[in-house]
Amino acid sequence: RKEVEQDPGPFNVPEGATVAFNCTYSNSASQSFFWYRQDCRKEPKLLMSVYSSGNEDGRFTAQLNRASQYISLLIRDSKLSDSATYLCVVNLMNRDDKIIFGKGTRLHILP
């Protein structure tokens, strides 16, 4: 099983729809989790952290399921500007400070 696994997509979603994607991780000792966003030909940027209790930031909701070892990202009322690649990131926070990036899920919002 890969350390961090995501469906590469692309997800083609009409504007205004709700879209969700998951990310699974293999190391149960993983401590912290994040979603990053990467636009075409740009650098990745932090979208949001993922907390055990779940957290929301505007139209974005992130959830963590430690028992099943996955995190999810839900985008409501999607906008054209949400088109990007969403990277799942897992931080083992161990001695090696290993931070693992998933390969990303491509999202296209269609007008």
Place this chain on the structure above:
Amino acid sequence: DTAVSQTPKYLVTQMGNDKSIKCEQNLGHDTMYWYKQDSKKFLKIMFSYNNKELIINETVPNRFSPKSPDKAHLNLHINSLELGDSAVYFCASSHRDGNTIYFGEGSWLTVV
């Protein structure tokens, strides 16, 4: 004010050449990284430095040599460039805990 800056942004060079990419961060972070993103868009860590000390050295050919003169700088030198080295190289930095990584804009390396 650019938080993580790397130069050059674009680099086209011939096989066999030696090249360097420079990176500087003004965020006061202790940890700096080099990531490689290949044509399949997979972002893979190459090196991690904390306070100028090498922490992570993933399986990277020894043609790649990072150098950290101080904790605000982490340069990447590549010897004997090969076609397969063509990729985008991202410099990044964070606090020691690795939460919130700030990336530079990337250096697009093309080896011909």
